[in-house]
Amino acid sequence: xxxxxxxxxxxxxxxxxxxxxxxxxxxxxxxxxxxxxxxxxxxxxxxxxxxxxxxxxxxxxxxxxxxxxxxxxxxxxxxxxxxxxxxxxxxxxxxxxxxxxxxxxxxxxxxxxxxxxxxxxxxxxxxxxxxxxxxxxxxxxxxxxxxxxxxxxxxxxxxxxxxxxxxxxxxxxxxxxxxxxxxxxxxxxxxxxxxxxxxxxxxxxxxxxxxxxxxxxxxxxxxxxxxxxxxxxxxxxxxxxxxxxxxxxxxxxxxxxxxxxxxxxxxxxxxxxxxxxxxxxxxxxxxxxxxxxxxxxxxxxxxxxxxxxxxxxx
Amino acid sequence: xxxxxxxxxxxxxxxxxxxxxxxxxxxxxxxxxxxxxxxxxxxxxxxxxxxxxxxxxxxxxxxxxxxxxxxxxxxxxxxxxxxxxxxxxxxxxxxxxxxxxxxxxxxxxxxxxxxxxxxxxxxxxxxxxxxxxxxxxxxxxxxxxxxxxxxxxxxxxxxxxxxxxxxxxxxxxxxxxxxxxxxxxxxxxxxxxxxxxxxxxxxxxxxxxxxxxxxxxxxxxxxxxxxxxxxxxxxxxxxxxxxxxxxxxxxxxxxxxxxxxxxxxxxxxxxxxxxxxxxxxxxxxxxxxxxxxxxxxxxxxxxxxxxxxxxxxxxxxxxxxxxxxxxxxxxxxxxxxxxxxxxxxxxxxxxxxxxxxxxxxxxxxxxxxxxxxxxxxxxxxxxxxxxxxxxxxxxxxxxxxxxxxxxxxxxxxxxxxxxxxxxxxxxxxxxxxxxxxxxxxxxxxxxxxxxxxxxxxxxxxxxxxxxxxxxx
Numbered sequence: 067x068x069x070x071x072x073x074x075x076x077x078x079x080x081x082x083x084x085x086x087x088x089x090x091x092x093x094x095x096x097x098x099x100x101x102x103x104x105x106x107x108x109x110x111x112x113x114x115x116x117x118x119x120x121x122x123x124x125x126x127x128x129x130x131x132x133x134x135x136x137x138x139x140x141x142x143x144x145x146x147x148x149x150x151x152x153x154x155x156x157x158x159x160x161x162x163x164x165x166x167x168x169x170x171x172x173x174x175x176x177x178x179x180x181x182x183x184x185x186x187x188x189x190x191x192x193x194x195x196x197x198x199x200x201x202x203x204x205x206x207x208x209x210x211x212x213x214x215x216x217x218x219x220x221x222x223x224x225x226x227x228x229x230x231x232x233x234x235x236x237x238x239x240x241x242x243x244x245x246x247x248x249x250x251x252x253x254x255x256x257x258x259x260x261x262x263x264x265x266x267x268x269x270x271x272x273x274x275x276x277x278x279x280x281x282x283x284x285x286x287x288x289x290x291x292x293x294x295x296x297x298x299x300x301x302x303x304x305x306x307x308x309x310x311x312x313x314x315x316x317x318x319x320x321x322x323x324x325x326x327x328x329x330x331x332x333x334x335x336x337x338x339x340x341x342x343x344x345x346x347x348x349x350x351x352x353x354x355x356x357x358x359x360x361x362x363x364x365x366x367x368x369x370x371x372x373x374x375x376x377x378x379x380x
Numbered sequence: 381x382x383x384x385x386x387x388x389x390x391x392x393x394x395x396x397x398x399x400x401x402x403x404x405x406x407x408x409x410x411x412x413x414x415x416x417x418x419x420x421x422x423x424x425x426x427x428x429x430x431x432x433x434x435x436x437x438x439x440x441x442x443x444x445x446x447x448x449x450x451x452x453x454x455x456x457x458x459x460x461x462x463x464x465x466x467x468x469x470x471x472x473x474x475x476x477x478x479x480x481x482x483x484x485x486x487x488x489x490x491x492x493x494x495x496x497x498x499x500x501x502x503x504x505x506x507x508x509x510x511x512x513x514x515x516x517x518x519x520x521x522x523x524x525x526x527x528x529x530x531x532x533x534x535x536x537x538x539x540x541x542x543x544x545x546x547x548x549x550x551x552x553x554x555x556x557x558x559x560x561x562x563x564x565x566x567x568x569x570x571x572x573x574x575x576x577x578x579x580x581x582x583x584x585x586x587x588x589x590x591x592x593x594x595x596x597x598x599x600x601x602x603x604x605x606x607x608x609x610x611x612x613x614x615x616x617x618x619x620x621x622x623x624x625x626x627x628x629x630x631x632x633x634x635x636x637x638x639x640x641x642x643x644x645x646x647x648x649x650x651x652x653x654x655x656x657x658x659x660x661x662x663x664x665x666x667x668x669x670x671x672x673x674x675x676x677x678x679x680x681x682x683x684x685x686x687x688x689x690x691x692x693x694x695x696x697x698x699x700x701x702x703x704x705x706x707x708x709x710x711x712x713x714x715x716x717x718x719x720x721x722x723x724x725x726x727x728x729x730x731x732x733x734x735x736x737x738x739x740x741x742x743x744x745x746x747x748x749x750x751x752x753x754x755x756x757x758x759x760x761x762x763x764x765x766x767x768x769x770x771x772x773x774x775x776x777x778x779x780x781x782x783x784x785x786x787x788x789x790x791x792x793x794x795x796x797x798x799x800x801x802x803x804x805x806x807x808x809x810x811x812x813x814x815x816x817x818x819x820x821x822x823x824x825x826x827x828x829x830x831x832x833x834x835x836x837x838x839x840x841x842x843x844x845x846x847x848x849x850x851x852x
Contacts, residue, residue, distance in 0.1 A: 332433070
C-alpha cells in the first residue's frame with residue numbers, strides 16, 4: 067500500500083515537474099525544474115528495477131545536462147525574451163502530441179505479457195562473456211558493436227559542439243565553492259573507480275563512472291582549476307579518442323590472438339581473456355567519456371589558461 | 381573484408397583528430413584503399429552470393445548480424461568513391477574555401493556511419509547508425525560558420541525527433557517480439573495493431589530524416605547553407621541512408637495487408653514531392669537552393685518507385701528505385717560541386733550569377749549540364765535507365781496511364797529547372813566577371829561523377845540484372 071502511494075506521488079510529481087519546466091517563464095527556472103525532473107526520473111527507474119538506468123539518468127540526465135543548460139544560459143549575451151505564441155500556434159503541437167500519445171498508448175496496451183526469449187539466451191551465454199552482470203555483458207560483449215558506435219557518437223557530439231562553441235569568458239570563482247570542489251575531487255575519483263569495478267558484477271560501468279568523473283571535473287573547471295584540460299593539448303586529445311581507439315585496437319588484437327585464424331569474427335573476445343579485455347576497454351572508455359563530457363560542458367579555457375605552461379596554447 | 385571497410389575509416393578519423401596536419405593525406409589514402417576493398421567485396425558477393433556475419437561470435441538473436449548483398453556492396457563502393465572524389469575536391473580548394481580542419485575527421489566518420497548502415501541487419505544497430513549519421517551531418521553543416529547555425533540546429537532537432545520516433549518503434553517491436561534481428565523478426569511477424577503502430581512510427585521518423593515529402597522542410601536550408609563538398613556528400617549519400625532502412629522495413633518486415641494499405645500513400649507522397657519539389661526548384665532565386673529542391677523532387681522518384689514496388693511487386697520497380705538512388709547520388713555530387721565552384725569563382729549566390737558561365741567557366745557549366753541531363757532522364761544516362769525501368773514496369777502492369785502522365789509532367793518540370801540555369805549560362809551578352817582566374821582541377825573533379833552517371837548506361841544490363849534480383 068505504502069509503495070503504491072509512493073509510486074502515485076512519484077508519477078504525479080514527474081508530470082507536475084515536466085509541465086512546470088515547459089511552462090516556466092524564465093529559462094533559469096525551467097532548467098532548475100528540469101534537473102529536479104531528472105532526479106525524480108532516476109527514482110522512477112530505480113522503482114522499475116532498472117538501477118543501471120537510474121544511475122545513468124542521475125549522472126547524465128540530471129547532473130551534466132543541467133550543467134550544460136546552465137553554461138548555455140551563461141554564454142548568452144542578450145537576454146532572450148521567449149516569443150509569445152498565439153493559441154493556434156500552441157494548439158497544433160499539442161494536438162499532434164496528444165494524437166501520438168493516444169496511438170502509442172493504445173498500441174502499448176496490446177503488448178504481450180511474456181518476457182523476451184532472449185533473456186534465456188543471455189543467461190546461457192553469460193558464463194562465457196567474462197562478466198556476471200547481464201547489462202555489462204550485453205553492452206561490452208554481445209552487442210559491443212553498438213557500444214563502439216555510441217562512443218563514436220559521443221566523440222562526434224564534442225566535435226560538432228566545438229565548431230560552434232563561443233569563447234568562454236573568464237569568470238572569478240567563489241572561494242567556498244573552490245575549496246569545496248577540491249575536497250570533493252578525491253571522493254569523486256574513488257566513487258568512479260568503484261562504479262567501474264562494480265560494473266562487472268552489478269549495476270555500474272563505464273558510462274556511469276565516466277559521467278560521475280566528468281561531473282567532478284566540470285565543477286573543478288568551473289572554479290578555474292585544471293587549466294591543462296583543453297582540446298589543444300595533445301595528451302587530452304589522445305585520451306579523449308582513447309575510448310574508441312583502445313576498443314578497436316583490442317578487437318584487432320583479439321583477432322590475432324584467436325587460434326587457427328580460420329574465420330575472422332569481428333569483436334569476439336576469447337572467453338578466458340574476456341574479463342580482462344572488458345575491464346581494459348571500460349577503463350579507457352571511462353576516461354574518454356569523462357574527458358569528452360567535461361570539454362563539452364566546460365568548453366575551452368580562456369586563452370589565459372595557456373600562461374600556466376600546461377597547455378600548448380590555442 | 382567488411383571489417384576492413386568499417387575499421388579503416390574509423391581508425392583514420394581518430395588519427396586525423398590526433399594529428400590534424402596529415403589529415404587530408406590520411407583521408408585520401410583511406411578513401412582510395414576503401415574503394416579498392418569495396419570493389420573486391422562487390423566482386424566476391426557477385427560470385428559467391430551474399431555474405432552474412434554474426435558479430436562477436438554469438439548465436440543469432442544475441443549478436444548483431446551484418447549482411448553484404450550485392451546492393452549493400454554497390455552502395456558501399458559508391459560511398460567510398462564519392463568520399464574519394466569529394467576529398468580530392470576539398471583538398472584542391474582548401475586554401476580558397478577555408479573549409480577548416482574539422483572536415484576531414486568528420487568525413488571519415490560519415491563513411492563509417494554509412495558503411496555500417498548499408499551492412500547492418502539489426503533494428504537497434506540501424507538506430508545507432510542513424511544517430512551517428514545525423515550528428516555527423518549536422519556537424520558537417522555547421523562547418524560553414526555562424527550563418528549555418530540556424531539551419532544546422534533545425535536539422536539537429538528534427539533529426540533527433542526522427543531518431544526518437546524510430547527508436548520508439550524499435551522499442552515497441554522489441555517489447556512485442558523480443559528480437560531485433562530483421563530476418564528473425566520477419567519470420568515471426570504478425571500484422572496486428574502493435575506492429576502497425578511501430579511501423580508507422582518508424583516510417584514517420586525515417587521520412588523526416590530522409591526529407592521525403594511532406595517532411596522535407598529542413599533540407600533546402602541545411603543543404604544550401606553547407607559548404608559545397610559537404611552539400612555534395614549530404615545530398616548524394618546521407619539522405620539515402622534512412623531511405624534504405626525504410627525499404628528494409630517495408631520490403632522485408634511488413635505483412636501483406638500493411639503493405640497494401642501504405643503503398644498508395646507512398647506513391648502519393650512521391651508524386652507530390654516530384655511536382656511540388658520541381659515547382660519550388662523552378663521558383664527559388666538561389667543557385668544552391670535550386671539544387672537542394674531538386675534533391676527533394678528526385679527523392680520523389682525513389683518514393684514513387686517504392687510505392688509501386690509495394691503495390692505491384694514487380695522486380696523492375698526495385699531496379700528503378702536503386703538506379704534512381706545511384707544515378708541521383710552521382711548527378712547530385714556533380715551539381716553541388718559545379719555550382720559551388722561557379723558561385724565561389726563568380727561571387728554570388730543567386731542563379732543570376734550563372735549568367736554567361738558557359739563562357740567564363742565552360743568546364744563547370746558543362747559538368748552541370750551533363751549531370752542535369754541525368755536528372756531529367758535524357759538517354760543514355762543513369763537517370764534515363766532508372767526512368768526507363770519505371771516506365772517499363774508501369775507498361776507491363778497495363779492501364780497505368782495516370783502514372784505515365786505524371787512521370788512525363790515531372791520530367792518536364794526537371795527539364796525546366798535545369799534549362800533555366802543552362803539558358804542563363806549561355807546568355808553571353810553581359811557575363812558575370814569572375815573574381816579570380818577559374819581553376820581547372822576542381823572543375824574536372826566536378827565533371828567526373830557526371831561522366832560516371834552517363835557511363836552507367838554502358839553497364840545497364842549487369843546493373844539491371846543485379847538490382848532486379850536483389851530488390852532487398
